[in-house]
Amino acid sequence: MLENKINDFIKIQNSNIAVVIKDLNDNCEIKINESVLFRSASTIKLCIMTELLNKVNEGKLRLEDKIELTEELKIGGDGILKELKPRHKFSLEEIMTLMIIVSDNMAANILIDILGINNINQTIQSLGLKNTKLQRKMMDSQAAKEGKENFITAKDFAYILELIYKGKNINEKCSSIMLDILKRQQVRGRLDLYLPEETVIAHKTGDLDNLEHDGGIVYLPGKAYIICVLTDKTDSNKAGREIIGKISKMVYDEYLDSNSIIV
Numbered sequence: 001m002l003e004n005k006i007n008d009f010i011k012i013q014n015s016n017i018a019v020v021i022k023d024l025n026d027n028c029e030i031k032i033n034e035s036v037l038f039r040s041a042s043t044i045k046l047c048i049m050t051e052l053l054n055k056v057n058e059g060k061l062r063l064e065d066k067i068e069l070t071e072e073l074k075i076g077g078d079g080i081l082k083e084l085k086p087r088h089k090f091s092l093e094e095i096m097t098l099m100i101i102v103s104d105n106m107a108a109n110i111l112i113d114i115l116g117i118n119n120i121n122q123t124i125q126s127l128g129l130k131n132t133k134l135q136r137k138m139m140d141s142q143a144a145k146e147g148k149e150n151f152i153t154a155k156d157f158a159y160i161l162e163l164i165y166k167g168k169n170i171n172e173k174c175s176s177i178m179l180d181i182l183k184r185q186q187v188r189g190r191l192d193l194y195l196p197e198e199t200v201i202a203h204k205t206g207d208l209d210n211l212e213h214d215g216g217i218v219y220l221p222g223k224a225y226i227i228c229v230l231t232d233k234t235d236s237n238k239a240g241r242e243i244i245g246k247i248s249k250m251v252y253d254e255y256l257d258s259n260s261i262i263v
Contacts, residue, residue: 015234018154022226038230040152041206051123053174063093079104105138129156157215157228190214193245212240
């Protein structure tokens, strides 16, 4: 069985690992450490995107609304906005897109400021994500030292992806926007590491020191599945990416040759 193969692989890894896989055709699931809390890293940006589109759906914001970059907004970490000179203007849609496809931290913090941490967490709860929480902005090392961390579980990660896939994250229109952006992901080398280059994956990654996450929807002819792999306390980030890539390849190979992930 695929679940046994994954468990055997996990047992020989020097890492904390959680996995959720769901066949979107027959709803069969494999769940390993699915409720264990992990620091979310950039996977929390899925929730920020959700709240932005929630406010757009309510008519409180427009995706066309413009934001002007300032020197004060610049932070470190992933992204391209920090490399640009101040006074460039971007639409909220562009900010949201950059937050996801290149995991832009400055973009995420701009949206957190606009939306509010409390509002984002209320939307997280309304979606039924029981163990996901946003407590600080990206790259806020002081808040992290004070114990304010962002958390997610593999179960929650898979569930929000399922809501998006089924058009139920806010509504069908908003879910379609999210899915289109996730398919344009440019941060690679995890779920896709050992898959054929043409494989379509709508996904979001996250990383911190010795922590690597990736979760997404993998599309194959006539079928699709969700796969979320969270890793922490790996020997290196490269090791974490390898773990995700190898588990992803196991699932892909089994699923490609069968009608279900339960084989």
